Amino acid sequence: MIYVAVQTDGFNSNDEEIKLEASSGHCGAIVTFKGVVRGYDQEPRLDYLHLEHFPGITEQEIERIIKQAQTRWQFTNCRVIHRVGDLAVGDPIVLVMVSARHRKEAFQAAEFIMDYLKTEAPFWKKEYFQDGRSGWVEAKSSDTLQKQRWDSK
Amino acid sequence: MIKIRYFGSFKDTLSLCEEELVWQSGSTDDLLSVLRKRDELWAETLSDKNIFRLVVNQQIIYQSVLLNDGDEIAILPPVTGG
Numbered sequence: 001m002i003y004v005a006v007q008t009d010g011f012n013s014n015d016e017e018i019k020l021e022a023s024s025g026h027c028g029a030i031v032t033f034k035g036v037v038r039g040y041d042q043e044p045r046l047d048y049l050h051l052e053h054f055p056g057i058t059e060q061e062i063e064r065i066i067k068q069a070q071t072r073w074q075f076t077n078c079r080v081i082h083r084v085g086d087l088a089v090g091d092p093i094v095l096v097m098v099s100a101r102h103r104k105e106a107f108q109a110a111e112f113i114m115d116y117l118k119t120e121a122p123f124w125k126k127e128y129f130q131d132g133r134s135g136w137v138e139a140k141s142s143d144t145l146q147k148q149r150w151d152s153k
Numbered sequence: 154m155i156k157i158r159y160f161g162s163f164k165d166t167l168s169l170c171e172e173e174l175v176w177q178s179g180s181t182d183d184l185l186s187v188l189r190k191r192d193e194l195w196a197e198t199l200s201d202k203n204i205f206r207l208v209v210n211q212q213i214i215y216q217s218v219l220l221n222d223g224d225e226i227a228i229l230p231p232v233t234g235g
Contacts, residue, residue: 035235051234054160054227056211082234094235114235122206123234124161136162139204139231 001077004062006053008085011095016079024077024099031106033096033114039089044129051084051093054122058082065116073109075100080113082123115147155184155220158227163205166198176224181207182217184226204231 001023013034020030039046066078081095096114100106125137155176164170176184189196199205207214208227220226 052161053234054208054229057208057213057227060211061213118235119232121234122160122229122232124230125233126161136165136230137233139233 002063002066003079004059004066005081006055006058006062006084007081008083010083010092011081013092013095013097016081016095016097020077020079020097020099026101027077027099027106028101029103029106030097030099031103031110033094033110034092035094035114037087037089037091037093044131044133046089047128047130048089049087049093050126050128051082051087052124052126053082053084058122061121062117065113065120068116069098069109069112072112073100073105075105075109078109078113080117082117082121084123112150115143115150118143119147154222156225157184157188158225160227161230161233163198163228163230167195176220176222178219180217180219181209181214181226184220199228205229 013032017030017032024030037049062080062082066080069075075098077099079095079097083091083093087093094117096110096117098106098110098113100109119139126134127137128134154173156171156173158171159167159169185199189199206229208229209218209220210225
């Protein structure tokens with residue numbers, strides 16, 4: 001079962017894991033990645049992030065990414081939740097959860113989905129700093145390289 | 154008329170979320186050409202050198218397509234989610 005949600009509300013990864021487990025039966029591995037709004041590692045200091053997306057297209061793209069992962073690894077169950085709107089430092093922002101028969105498939109599928117999500121799903125981050133400045137986050141070439149790694153695997 | 158929607162940094166740079174444009178005929182490439190001719194800012198923002206994607210009627214397109222009256226086009230800057 002594939003579940004994709006783009007929402008302003010927070011999520012509880014334990015609750016999501018219970019839901020994934022309930023639909024997974026006989027899986028040997030569950031991998032969870034939770035992304036959190038990182039702060040205070042740059043100057044000026046981050047106050048909060050604003051996440052914008054393209055309703056309809058974003059969900060469609062995430063599902064496409066999951067299906068692409070399914071052509072490479074055997075797994076049937078995946079939950080992806082991405083938050084939008086205003087998020088404070090420390091807030092959970094994204095959850096990628098994959099259950100599979102074996103750990104390698106679950107690990108790799110989760111990493112693949114996350115790498116593609118960062119470079120293909122239409123989300124845009126705007127940083128608001130404590131000194132009042134703000135600006136859109138630019139796409140990182142390291143994220144693109146991370147994604148391109150999968151081409152040779 | 155066609156409707157054009159702008160996302161992310163493009164909204165701020167071009168000071169526009171969406172607009173409607175009278176459209177006789179032409180492709181997405183023709184549309185970009187029309188928009189780039191507006192002024193230097195538009196030309197720079199939508200330059201070929203920049204990476205951006207187009208969505209026509211809720212479908213991401215990978216090559217130029219013909220635009221028809223009533224179509225909705227979205228212009229997406231590089232994504233930065235996750």
